[in-house]
Amino acid sequence: MSEDSTLRDILDQRIAQQGRITFADFMAACLYEPGLGYYTSPGRKVGAEGDFYTSISVHAAFGRVIAREMAQMWRCMGSPAQFTLVECGAGNGRLACDIIDYLAEREPGLYGNLCLALVEKEPSLESAQGEMLAAHAGKITWLSPDEFGSGRFSFSGCLYSNELIDALPVHRVEMTADGLQEIYVTSNDGEFREENGPLSTPDIKAYLERISIELRPGQQAEVNLSAPVWLASASKALHKGFILTIDYGFPAAELFAPHRTRGTLMCYHRHQTEENPYIRLGQQDITAHVDFTTLMKCGEGLGLRSEWFGEQYRFLLSAGIIEEIEEVERSSATDEQKLKLRLALKKLIMPEGGMGDTFRLLIQSKGVESVRLLCQRRIGG
Numbered sequence: 001m002s003e004d005s006t007l008r009d010i011l012d013q014r015i016a017q018q019g020r021i022t023f024a025d026f027m028a029a030c031l032y033e034p035g036l037g038y039y040t041s042p043g044r045k046v047g048a049e050g051d052f053y054t055s056i057s058v059h060a061a062f063g064r065v066i067a068r069e070m071a072q073m074w075r076c077m078g079s080p081a082q083f084t085l086v087e088c089g090a091g092n093g094r095l096a097c098d099i100i101d102y103l104a105e106r107e108p109g110l111y112g113n114l115c116l117a118l119v120e121k122e123p124s125l126e127s128a129q130g131e132m133l134a135a136h137a138g139k140i141t142w143l144s145p146d147e148f149g150s151g152r153f154s155f156s157g158c159l160y161s162n163e164l165i166d167a168l169p170v171h172r173v174e175m176t177a178d179g180l181q182e183i184y185v186t187s188n189d190g191e192f193r194e195e196n197g198p199l200s201t202p203d204i205k206a207y208l209e210r211i212s213i214e215l216r217p218g219q220q221a222e223v224n225l226s227a228p229v230w231l232a233s234a235s236k237a238l239h240k241g242f243i244l245t246i247d248y249g250f251p252a253a254e255l256f257a258p259h260r261t262r263g264t265l266m267c268y269h270r271h272q273t274e275e276n277p278y279i280r281l282g283q284q285d286i287t288a289h290v291d292f293t294t295l296m297k298c299g300e301g302l303g304l305r306s307e308w309f310g311e312q313y314r315f316l317l318s319a320g321i322i323e324e325i326e327e328v329e330r331s332s333a334t335d336e337q338k339l340k341l342r343l344a345l346k347k348l349i350m351p352e353g354g355m356g357d358t359f360r361l362l363i364q365s366k367g368v369e370s371v372r373l374l375c376q377r378r379i380g381g
């Protein structure tokens with residue numbers, strides 16, 4: 001029996017038992033059902049042989065610029081003797097490796113005091129991360145999401161994630177003649193179908209009210225209830241320091257704008273986009289754009305100050321990608337390596353077709369008095 005049909009059978013059984021399931025439960029199974037979900041089954045997900053690129057897979061310069069900003073965060077905190085980096089959803093460990101390589105090379109004062117904690121839902125990735133980070137083995141610890149959210153883990157430093165929030169399961173809603181309804185998944189003769197019903201939890205209504213969003217008649221949208229829950233555990237674990245979130249998404253007014261009639265749900269398989277989440281179960285990625293307004297608003301309620309929010313290209317330009325390129329240009333790197341960096345730069349910062357304006361960064365701080373980040377510098381000034 002192929003994995004696809006095993007997962008389909010599991011979902012059919014759940015639907016038979018419950019009558020119907022929320023889209024969030026459907027998506028959670030497709031991405032994370034142990035051994036069968038997209039992220040919990042073997043196979044390359046990211047890069048040329050996988051299903052999609054992330055900024056990390058494009059070039060190490062991305063991680064190196066983030067590392068520059070992290071060194072600045074450490075300085076803003078008074079260069080403490082203990083500084084912990086925590087990555088949530090670390091995947092194969094590539095970003096952590098690019099960051100920590102830079103710090104080892106350029107920031108020995110920080111590197112000497114550094115700990116790196118990797119939080120990843122899929123435990124089997126630990127060995128890939130261990131291999132990737134072998135040169136820094138003594139500095140690394142691993143935590144499950146449960147341990148991370150238990151309240152027993154506390155740190156000062158910077159918690160960061162790349163494309164974590166868009167991979168959390170979302171509820172789907174539609175504004176109907178009967179008011180706001182939830183889109184459920186049901187099954188008929190082995191085919192998944194969607195049907196509307198009352199909201200599965202009042203948290204959905206509260207979510208939209210918090211950001212003052214009222215959908216237009218007929219408009220569908222996604223509601224990511226896991227994002228504020230994740231942020232609350234992140235904020236609880238962070239004693240003092242920063243949370244840096246990188247993802248594709250928009251402020252709420254843009255994300256839920258009336259022209260976006262069918263939300264932003266999208267699937268990826270072998271670098272092709274696919275709108276139908278009910279095929280290739282467990283073999284295609286399912287994502288939805290991130291609502292950064294909710295992260296900022298909930299953060300403020302948790303004592304997190306929003307320090308910087310904007311497009312990836314603005315962050316990279318002001319935090320040091322040009323310096324990074326100048327250094328490579330001056331170095332003994334081969335012409336091929338230099339060309340690779342220029343092409344990567346184009347991809348990372350180009351709006352329209354590149355990753356420059358689709359991706360956004362949010363930096364929040366907790367308990368740090370005078371914050372002066374590199375990305376807060378004026379570009380060119």
Ligand SMILES: C[S@@+](CC[C@H](N)C(=O)[O-])C[C@H]1O[C@@H](n2cnc3c(N)ncnc32)[C@H](O)[C@@H]1O
Pocket residue numbers: 039046054055056088089090091092119120121122145161162163164167168
């Ligand atoms: C889209 S991938 C991004 C991987 C990597 N950051 C990158 O950019 O290539 C999302 C990752 O987050 C992990 N993940 C999902 N929920 C998580 C959670 N609550 N805590 C930690 N990791 C989680 C998934 O297993 C997956 O490896």
